[in-house]
Amino acid sequence: MSAEEYFNLYKKCVDIESIQFSLEDFKRFQKSRNIKIEKEKNCIAILSLTDREVEIYFIGVAESLRGKGLGKKFLKNIINFSKYYGADFITLEVGINNIPAKNMYSSLNFIECGIRKNYYRNSSGSREDAIIMKLNLN
Ligand SMILES: CC(C)(COP(=O)(O)OP(=O)(O)OC[C@H]1O[C@@H](n2cnc3c(N)ncnc32)[C@H](O)[C@@H]1OP(=O)(O)O)[C@@H](O)C(=O)NCCC(=O)NCCS
Numbered sequence: 001m002s003a004e005e006y007f008n009l010y011k012k013c014v015d016i017e018s019i020q021f022s023l024e025d026f027k028r029f030q031k032s033r034n035i036k037i038e039k040e041k042n043c044i045a046i047l048s049l050t051d052r053e054v055e056i057y058f059i060g061v062a063e064s065l066r067g068k069g070l071g072k073k074f075l076k077n078i079i080n081f082s083k084y085y086g087a088d089f090i091t092l093e094v095g096i097n098n099i100p101a102k103n104m105y106s107s108l109n110f111i112e113c114g115i116r117k118n119y120y121r122n123s124s125g126s127r128e129d130a131i132i133m134k135l136n137l138n
Contacts (some may be wrong), residue, residue, distance in 0.1 A: 003027040006037055009044045013060030017123045018095070020058070021046070038081070043074040047082075054082040056092040059101075071104050079108065083137050090137065093130040095120055102131065110135045 003026040010021060029035040029046065035057075038045040042062040048055040056078065061071045082090050093116060094101045110133040119130035 001039070003030050006030075006039070006044065009039060010046075010058070010060070012042070012062045013044050014058070015063075018120065019123070038074075038078060040070075040074055040077070043070055045074065045078055047078065049085060049087075052086070052088040054078075054085060054087045054090045056090060066100070071100075072107060075104060075108055079135065079137070088136070088138055090135045092133050093119060094133060096129040096131055102133075105133050105135075108135065 003023060006029075007021075007023045007026045010026070011019070014020075026037075029037055034049050036047045036049055038047060042065050043060070045059040046057040048057055059071065059075060059078070061074070079090065090110070092105070092110075094105065096115075112131050113134045114132035116130040116132065118127040120128040122128065
């Protein structure tokens, strides 16, 4: 799949006010050995793979298909991939007000382990704290 196609799927799956990545980023991701873009029909995730850790930079489901279990199923597949990859844990940051995402992570046993103040800046310029969440795989 081309960077343009990944970027178009990302735009379907991200809330417009919280777009973080550009087409240039997707071109860079495709060249990087440490970044893996996972996709399923109507879902996309961007993963950073380091020694013993998988970090989820983004996971999203197309807006019209949310709330039907797709995100949780996709996240379970990412957890299985991370175990296969040999990671000890998965980490991520999520906006403190992003209740659907926080619920999805909690429902698969991710725990809150820190906070980054004013981490996100949305398109209107306002700031939002991020919660750091972690899932131990061992
Ligand atoms: C977060 C996101 C991926 C969830 O995907 P989804 O397909 O809608 O989620 P699911 O239907 O699989 O639900 C997963 C869990 O989240 C909870 N959840 C989903 N939507 C919710 C909502 N609107 N309010 C509260 N909880 C919600 C469900 O209760 C479910 O938990 P359960 O299994 O205990 O019932 C989706 O909302 C999304 O793409 N959001 C925009 C992108 C984003 O914010 N990504 C996270 C960035 S780190």
